Amino acid sequence: MDYTRFILSATIAVAFSSASASDPAGGYVMDPLPESWQMTRQCTQTLPTEDDWWKTFNDSTLDALIAKAVANNYDVAAALRRIEMADKIVKEAQSGYFPTLSLSGSWTKGQQSGAVSDPVGRYERSSYFSLGATMNWEIDVFGRVKAAVKSKKAAYQASKSDYDAVMVSLCANIASAYMNLRMCQEELSVALAHIASQDDVVKITEARYEADLGDMLDVTQARIVLYGTQTSLPALRARIKTLINTISILVGEYPGELAQHLSVYERMPDYRQTVSAGVPADLLRRRPDIMTAELQLAQYAANVGISKKDFLPTLSLTGNIGTAAHNAGDLFGNKSLTYSVAPQLSWTLFDGLARNYRTAEAKLQLEAAVDQYNLTVMNAVEEVDNALIQYDATLSSIELQKKVVEQSEKSLNLAVDLYKTGLTPFSNVVDGQMNWLESQNTLVELEGKALATLVTIYQSLGGGWQP
Template sequence: MTLTLFIACPFRMPAATLPGDLLNDSLPSQWVYDEHFDQSLPTDDRWWNYFDDPVLDSLIVMGVENNYNVLMAARRIEMARQSLNSARSGYFPTLNLSGGWNKNRTSGMMADDHGHASTIDYFSLGVNMNWEIDVFGKITARAKQQKASFKATRAEYAAVMTSLCGNIAKAYINLRVYQAELAVAGEHIASQEKIVKITEARHEAGLASMLDVSQAKVVYYSTQASVPGLRSAIHRTINGLATLVGVYPEELYPKLDVAAPLPDYNQIVPVGIPAELLRRRPDIVQAEYELAGYAAALGIAKKEFLPTLSISGSIGTSAHRPGSLFKSESLTYSIAPTLSWTIFDGMARKYNAAIARQQMEIGIDNYNLAVMTAVQEVDDAISAYVSTLKNIDVLEEVITHSDKSLELSLDLYKRGLNPFNDVVTAQLNVLENQNSIIVSKGNALAALVNLYEALGGGWDISQLE
């Protein structure tokens, strides 16, 4: 077997470089995540296509369309998008239309010289406006915070998609492993039944004891006893896959209940440049945007120390009779630019800024932890995949010699040269080793899926535009 990996081991990534001026209004260009990211993997890097398994492809398509976690993540994106639009609406004035009829009576007994009470009634129609001018960047800072939150939800969506595809692939691999073990059990039950008949024939001929027959039947029925457990595992796995893809199990049984071979586990893995590929991981992107949001929140807290400039105004018409409302003499208006500045608030703004600063520090720690975790997961996945492939190579040799051992021991037993214990041991070894290599191939595929997941393959932010 030949294995080719485009990797460099040991796997290392340069230390994360965080911006030195996070407290400023703008983030440095080398830290802001590129919307169209330059990636080393092929443009179509949906890794499940490499397995060349149409059933797996269809399951992932179904999961992407139906899985409830994906649907909820998509709705969170839309919520964040509307929150961003809401923050941007602060750039525009607020207009209110009002109209009505008023009747007021003024007392004539309020002054020193008593007079007559007066009554006035009139109709009014007008527009009121209030507009906060973004002189000091408060509205811009709020919009930046919501934009970072929006991008973080898109990264979260990509993370959900990546995790979903990985879980579907691993569940599908487990299903094929159980089905392969069931097929192996069926083959061994057939061969063990033949050996039972051989021992019975030798016993009837007086060439073997009843102990040989009993030992042969122990092996035969032990193998049969494993079948119900394997069928139950297959049933549970299909049910789990149905939940992952968002359908009821009855829809999947016709497609999955028929056994199929495991996908090819020996693949070329285009790992590429570690630092670039790790930045494609949705969890790192999400942590980065969350950190940008915390930095913007700190900027908002600091801007609360600055004054607020707003303009209030109204224009309308008032008249005693409705027919006079639109005459020029009925026009009314007012305009009132206002500069307000909070001088003292019991240090509340100072404390809020301190809270925002600590939240940003938590975001920095979370970002660094996400990068370190990514490096570890990639390194672990590569190590697991390589070691599993080596294990399969050895097991293939073990199976070759196990088959030979069973053949020789059975031949010697038939000629009366070896005890039946050797046949029993050889039978058990062959069954165990064949199951071991099936499990190892499944482990290799699972490690391969973990590697693709660790590299953030399958989904990136540019695909979610």
């Protein structure tokens, strides 16, 4: 009987008899998952290492950065090494199915005291050569080795899920940094455009002052607005440089090699995406952290099985075969052969209840892993739902903010025209300049927030989607 499978099934069945029948994780989820998100959408999802979610932005620079990062990033390389190490650990556990064989060769020369062994005092001397081979084999009658292999295989699969998590995190971090870079460049472009407009207004106030149609207060107020906008430029340019450095490190290159290319201004990618999130149950088959938690459950269940095996006897076979002779030339003679075969059945009957405590500890670890699994699933559902709600809300805010920008521009143009004719004070022009700049910056920030939320959706889903 496969005790590991029996223990896992029994534990889960008793603890979670109310689990959802549609749960692909084998009944680990304590409560049935909701049938849909609050923002219901449909999709066909791909694996994190196979999707091209970022290509929906039609941005060749972003595509190239992610492709280069997957090839060069050191976190990805380390995750691959961990997979290789876990694979070697599985093979090490599988080696328990096979016997161990050792060879030995020696020459022995000795003398036995005659004062002890013979009343007359004669001593005995000996000198001989020996060659031999020894085999030890624990026959896995009760499945001890099989249970250990199952535990290591679960750890190996968990390491592959960790690799998927690294891939998702890497792509999300690059996309997020890239969106922030383009947002800052857009803010810089807006600031430069307003500086040019504000400089024109300064010239208007100076001309009116020189023509005695205005006073010096208008000139100073216009200059204050201009200088205030110019003050934002150094911080924006510094932010752009630091984001380029961040992207360079994620890509696996030293800062500076990508600076010339990324410093060129480009518009932000299109924030309007048809987001298809599937249904909550898809997360159980998709999110790396949920898959890792599930595989850890399997590992802990296997550990319970291993602890159960300690109560059973072990059957081992030890054999020796060799040759011994006083002269090296006689080692392979007919009378020099030696051998022994020793099957052994051992069974520990009492060990101070140590095995009982180890089994109880293994069961508690399994129960704690089940609780952690349920918490991971619940957090995942919450993250996706919140990201979808946030994205829809941000899209609505963008449409409203566009109207604010349009009206702010009209308000400024009207104020400037009225000021030129002396029908309104310059303070209205100042208010119009500040409102227009602020509304445009808010619009850029909202568009950047929408892009950042798309990255969050990608990360919370554990991968991308296909429209």
